Amino acid sequence: MVAAGGRKAGRARQVAYGGDQDEELTELHKRFAALQEEARASHDIAAGKSAANLAATTGGNGASSARGARGGGGGGGGEKVAQGEPPKPARRDVSAELKKLDEQITALRRKHDELAHANMNKRRELDKMTDRLRDLSKESKRPTSDNPLVREIKALEKRLEKAVQRYDDAQEVRKTYEQIVRRLKDERITFANQLHASEATLKAKEADYEELLLMSHDANHSKEMAKQELTKFEAIVGEERKARERELQERRALVNKKHDLNAELERREKARREAAKEAEHAEELRRAQPGGDTTVSEADIAEEQLKIAAYEAAFREIKEATGVSDVNEVIQKFITQEDTHRSLVQMTDESQKKIDALVEQKRALHERVEALTYAAHNDVATLERVPSAIADPLAASAAAEEEVKAERQRHKYERMSRILINVKAGIQHLSEKLDAVPLPSGERPVPLSDDTLVDVLLQNEARLRLVLDAMRIEEEALEREGISIDAELKKSAALQEPAVENNLRIKDPSAQDDGASDEEFEEDLEEDIVDRETLKKQSLSILDQVSKKTKKRRPKKGGED
Structure with missing residues (x-):
């Protein structure tokens, strides 16, 4: 009911508003008609006066001008009036008034159209609001717990x-x-x-x-x-x-x-x-x-x-x-048993003393070995701790020989330790350089340690294989373009210092010392091992040369195409 009442009130307002517009429009039409009548009357009066004047002046042309003034209207009358000088101000006022009225009529029509359009939109909105009110009134009922919506x-x-x-x-x-x-x-x-x-x-x-x-x-x-x-x-x-x-x-x-x-x-x-x-x-x-x-x-x-x-x-x-079977021999056996017992006791004492001396000698030698291992030089105090049991010339010479061998072995061990450290550093450097190369699927990088050296080397080998495969593919592509990497490598190798021919080592047949041969072998090994920085510079120089040659030849190929 409220919705119906609101709808009726809105329609009444719309009707009243529309009625005002119609009345205003009717009034404007009436005014426009009155103005047209007034203009027409003024035109007629002006035309009559001009005709009388023309008749008085021209004579025979009076009838035609009067007939033209009566039969014309609008444009013809205007031309005839324009020939006379007195009606110009009245004509201008009438035309200005007509123009204003036309503008007002146009504005009112536009306003009427806008109001009609707004009225139509309001009606549509009112219909929507009414439908919504109807829906809300239906939904305003309190739902029960069994309702699926609840x-x-x-x-x-x-x-x-x-x-x-x-x-x-x-x-x-x-x-x-x-x-x-x-x-x-x-x-x-x-x-x-x-x-x-x-x-x-x-x-x-x-x-x-x-x-x-x-x-x-x-x-x-x-x-x-x-x-x-x-x-x-x-x-x-x-x-x-x-x-x-x-x-x-x-x-x-x-x-x-x-x-x-x-x-x-x-x-x-x-x-x-x-x-x-x-x-x-x-x-x-x-x-x-x-x-x-x-x-x-x-x-x-x-x-x-x-x-x-x-x-x-x-x-x-x-x-x-x-x-024995003889009585005298039996008696002699009993007598010699006492001597044997005494000699055995004496031998036991001597053996115990010898054991103690050997234990002391072993302890002294062990201390000497430790001193030679950690001090790396001849320690006089350690020599003083050596017991008198090895103070004889033979023992002293043997100890000196053992000392020389121990020193040689210590130097050998230190060299091998340095080589091992360099190897670890090289593996670490290689793994860092190859870190950008992805590993095969399912593998993860292994951290470098003493226990994982082999695993890191295997991963580096796998990465190098991938790099070699990529280089092989690129080399094949370059060979198709007429460029050979082997030629570049040979040229770069030719630029380096050539190896000395007939560089052979002749062993001395008189040399029989194993320690000297070990030292020579280790020195040769150290000479063969290339320094890390040198190897890095050589590899970078080779790659730079190859890349420069490739860059120079690729534009030529493009120009030929």
């Missing part, structure tokens, strides 16, 4: 809450990253100085690490040598100890057998003495009793036989133990 609204609200939550999380993450970016921008100012300081520290640490690595190798080598010597010495000492224990056990067994034999002999001697006493006592009794001679003599005979059997058994055991 369920959809709830689902959308839940999605909106989740979206808002995600948006908040994203904002938090954005703030965090903005803080990180600000911090990185602040740190970017001092990053270069920190990087230079870190690089300097890293270089110092690497130098220290190389020195410590060399010292560690020396220490490990000394440790392994000491362990080997200790193992050998312990094996020798163990074998000697086992031999001494076996010999001691044998001698203890012999001594025990000797003690047993002595105890057996003493027991038998005691039994013999007791038997002799009993025999004497029995003899005395027999003498005192003449009737019992036969009985006593048989008992004595039986006892004597038992004693003889015991003596024979003991003698057999002694012969089996000593390995």
